[in-house]
Amino acid sequence: MAVFYSTQQFIAMLAPIAALNAAATGVPASLTIAQGILESSSGNSGLAASANNLFGIKGSGPAGSVLMPTREQRADGTVYTVNARFRAYNSWSESVADHSQLLARGVSWNRSIYHGALRTDGRSAARALQAAGYATDINYANKLIALIDRYQLVQYDQAKGEEPMTAEEKAAFDELAATVRQQAQLIASLTVSKNTLKDWLTSVDGRLKQVEGQAQLPAPSWFVDEFGTDDLDGLITNKSGSLDFWRTLAIVLRMRNAGLL
Structure with a gap:
């Protein structure tokens, strides 16, 4: 029987994974969680259910790949659907780690393309991804920021100005x-x-x-x-x-x- 997650359940499950990856890669946990909510419908999308893929990353992953329809948007706002291969993972943890590595390491032709999204707040990171062309949705950053604000996701980010731990x-x-x-x-x-x-x-x-x-x-x-x-x-x-x-x-x-x- 399929499992349905509420957004609050999804956040509770994803937040520890996102926070740990934030410490390792500099990707704000609030951004990771907001993208997970948006890209996977809070863990309920067909791609999340069949491949543990929370972020719609294409290609082949640790568990192979799956063929799924996806909606794309042209610069003029026209929306169209194509079939594409998406990475499959053994767990959500693998999906989050791969997503964080993508933002930290960039793409083969530009290793620093997403560096504007690292070691900053979630809202600034969302705008940086939009500017870098991460998604075809022209309202992508605004959607992420709305989720960050609605669910108060900044609380999962590393607070600035803290005293270092002993x-x-x-x-x-x-x-x-x-x-x-x-x-x-x-x-x-x-x-x-x-x-x-x-x-x-x-x-x-x-x-x-x-x-x-x-x-x-x-x-x-x-x-x-x-x-x-x-x-x-x-x-x-x-x-x-x-x-x-x-x-x-x-x-x-x-x-x-x-x-x-």
């Missing part, structure tokens, strides 16, 4: 990130059960307690607006922690609220 903080967060990466891959391939996710949440709880003690900051306003702080007793020891702690906790709570935990 070696101990980085070690603790790297361990947590590795756990999130493993579980995100399981979720993307739809082979994980709710019991497995609950076991993971128990494991992550201990790591959250380590991270929250490293920089005692009150809950950010975006976190309070979405979740409040009254129902956190039993989940965290203190109602303060590092910015990375609040981001990670937000991902866990969204997964819980989406029924994935």
Whole structure:
């Protein structure tokens, strides 16, 4: 039976993968998520279902390719449909990694063509992709920016001006990130059960307690607006922690609220 994802469920599942790729490649997580929503209909498109391809990248991928119809748009606005081969992946994680590498490495005739979209905010990155001719849709950037704003995707981007982590903080967060990466891959391939996710949440709880003690900051306003702080007793020891702690906790709570935990 086909699985249908709401946009909130899709964001909760994709955000950890996008954030990890952002750290490695400089592609803003907010841009990756917005493109995923737009290009794959929040993970529900035929291409996403048959090939785990979230971004409509053409060619042959780690799992081969699939032939699918696609809509293109000429410079004068005329829309037409053609059949094309699209890359197939074994998981959403592979799709995100390939998309990030495409933006970071460019194309054979211009390796820096998409560099304007790297290490910047999601809105600026969307405009840079439009200017570089990434998509034929003349409203592509505006559509991405609307999604970034509607779903407040900038919260998944690396905040500017943060103090660098100490070696101990980085070690603790790297361990947590590795756990999130493993579980995100399981979720993307739809082979994980709710019991497995609950076991993971128990494991992550201990790591959250380590991270929250490293920089005692009150809950950010975006976190309070979405979740409040009254129902956190039993989940965290203190109602303060590092910015990375609040981001990670937000991902866990969204997964819980989406029924994935």
